Amino acid sequence: xxxxxxxxxxxxxxxxxxxxxxxxxxxxxxxxxxxxxxxxxxxxxxxxxxxxxxxxxxxxxxxxxxxxxxxxxxxxxxxxxxxxxxxxxxxxxxxxxxxxxxxxxxxxxxxxxxxxxxxxxxxxxxxxxxxxxxxxxxxxxxxxxxxxxxxxxxxxxxxxxxxxxxxxxxxxxxxxxxxxxxxxxxxxxxxxxxxxxxxxxxxxxxxxxxxxxxxxxxxxxxxxxxxxxxxxxxxxxxxxxxxxxxxxxxxxxxxxx
Numbered sequence: 384x385x386x387x388x389x390x391x392x393x394x395x396x397x398x399x400x401x402x403x404x405x406x407x408x409x410x411x412x413x414x415x416x417x418x419x420x421x422x423x424x425x426x427x428x429x430x431x432x433x434x435x436x437x438x439x440x441x442x443x444x445x446x447x448x449x450x451x452x453x454x455x456x457x458x459x460x461x462x463x464x465x466x467x468x469x470x471x472x473x474x475x476x477x478x479x480x481x482x483x484x485x486x487x488x489x490x491x492x493x494x495x496x497x498x499x500x501x502x503x504x505x506x507x508x509x510x511x512x513x514x515x516x517x518x519x520x521x522x523x524x525x526x527x528x529x530x531x532x533x534x535x536x537x538x539x540x541x542x543x544x545x546x547x548x549x550x551x552x553x554x555x556x557x558x559x560x561x562x563x564x565x566x567x568x569x570x571x572x573x574x575x576x577x578x579x580x581x582x583x584x585x586x587x588x589x590x591x592x593x594x595x596x597x598x599x600x601x602x603x604x605x606x607x608x609x610x611x612x613x614x615x616x617x618x619x620x621x622x623x624x625x626x627x628x629x630x631x632x633x634x635x636x637x638x639x640x
Contacts, residue, residue: 448523452516453634456544457627459509463547464620466502470495474554476612478605481556506548513544533633536626543623550615553608564603564611568594 442448473492475484488495517537520526526534553564575590584591599606 450515450519452512452519456509456512456516459505459512460623460627462505463502463509466498466505467616469498470502471616476554476608478556478608481554481608485555485557506551510544510548513541517541530633530637533630533637536630536633540623540626540630543619543626547615547619547623550611550619553603553611554615556608561603564598564607568598568603571597 470488473484473488473495475481485499488499490496520534520537526537549567553560571593572590574593575584575588578584578587578589595601597607597610598604599610
């Protein structure tokens with residue numbers, strides 16, 4: 384019995400010591416790459432590395448080729464994501480307490496003011512960086528064949544970035560936010576002027592439909608706040624992450640850095 388227990392214990396410790404090696408072999412199969420071919424296969428077949436291109440053009444390694452604007456945009460998005468999650472612990476998306484919760488974050492929550500400012504500054508940096516990134520891609524003709532699809536993805540990322548900033552504008556629930564969203568809703572309703580001139584508003588009220596979708600009601604109120612909060616913290620970040628994944632993957636497959 385004693386020998387069997389000792390054998391079982393030795394087997395257990397041997398298997399336990401082998402766990403790191405077995406895990407490494409399960410993640411990185413086939414051994415270390417020793418040639419260009421095996422290195423390419425290693426990058427292409429690994430889930431953590433497959434977003435990187437197998438080969439990269441020398442010109443793409445120059446800082447002047449990209450100016451790091453894509454990396455800056457990504458870093459700003461990650462900062463807003465982390466700080467936004469921290470702010471969600473204290474923010475209350477209800478009209479009666481939304482503004483007060485912002486004041487509590489600003490003056491009562493430890494480092495709350497700092498976290499909120501970092502969130503706002505990173506969002507501003509993200510908007511500026513993505514616009515400059517689009518301008519750089521345009522002036523260097525990076526949108527040309529075969530990158531047309533990724534150019535459209537970039538436009539989707541720009542629109543999503545602006546939508547994130549716009550939806551976050553209402554959340555403090557102060558006068559500035561209220562009137563900014565009111566103006567935005569009126570802009571969304573502006574197609575009604577065309578349908579009024581054509582006399583078809585009664586059957587096709589595109590402007591009214593857009594305003595209804597945006598606000599959830601006829602006025603800026605509780606429905607609008609809940610709707611903007613859901614868009615800001617869930618729907619738009621998911622869309623952004625999906626578009627970014629496709630964008631990065633397409634850049635790598637086109638030979639970019």
